[in-house]
Amino acid sequence: MRRSSFYLIRLPRSIPNSCFVRRKSTSTWLPKPPPEPSQRVSAIVDELSGLTLLELADLTEALRTRLRVDQMPVVAVMTPGMPLGGLPGGKAGAGGAVAAAKEEKAEKTAFDLKLESFDAAVKIKVIKEVRSFTDLGLKEAKDLVEKAPAVLKKGVLKEEALKIVEKMKEVGAKVVMD
Template sequence: MSAATDTILEQLKTLSLLEAAELVKQIEEAFGVSAAAPVGVAAAAAPAAAAEAVEEKTDFNVVLEGLADESKKIAVLKVVRAITGLGLKEAKDLVESTPKDVLTGVPKAAAEDAKKQLEEAGGKVALK
């Protein structure tokens, strides 16, 4: 910093809040600028932040949305039991009450593996 800017900075530090507000107003009028933060920039940054949050998702839900064919119900039921460790009645209730979460909060690799197994057995599956 130059000596002139150091001097101005030291003088600014001694201003009261009211004096600082008056100084801002005078600078805005003298130079035709605004000290307010641009709203458009903050609004434009929000969708970008939301997109980044979606990309960083690490936990997934495996959702059984239905059966590709009703004749595949037993095969899907067996896979649900193997993946979840549920008993026969609980697995049957899950398969019959689609759409239903089969697994929740699992890593991407485990979710994709479960999806693959369920689809091969005849289920319609989505990762959320």
């Protein structure tokens, strides 16, 4: 039997356990201080720190117009006891759901391609075409085509999806973009 390089050693009871306790280090680890800003940045910080709140509001508006920023970003802050959907006492996420639905209807960029049906006579051509735009092997592509309607590919960009749909129509298969 081979012995491991890690094995227990029995020590006599005459050696106290405190000999093996690691003492705390006297040095403390401090994080590395951030690099000093340039002289120009320091001058801007000094000047901005001397502004009043009204002057800061005017500065914000001036920067928004100069940089062509239409809307300020919305920052949500969670407080203890606040429901996940929104403000306390309000309907959880009612306004957010409507806004999300409008954004989704605006323009969809990624589509799922679904094989609806195909002619039995062109099954081999459909399988070859499915293999050309997926990473599937012959058996996997055949199984996928045989269990139609099935999703061929997910998250395809609009241009690529349109090309694939056209190729599949030429072969004799019906493909739908979801």
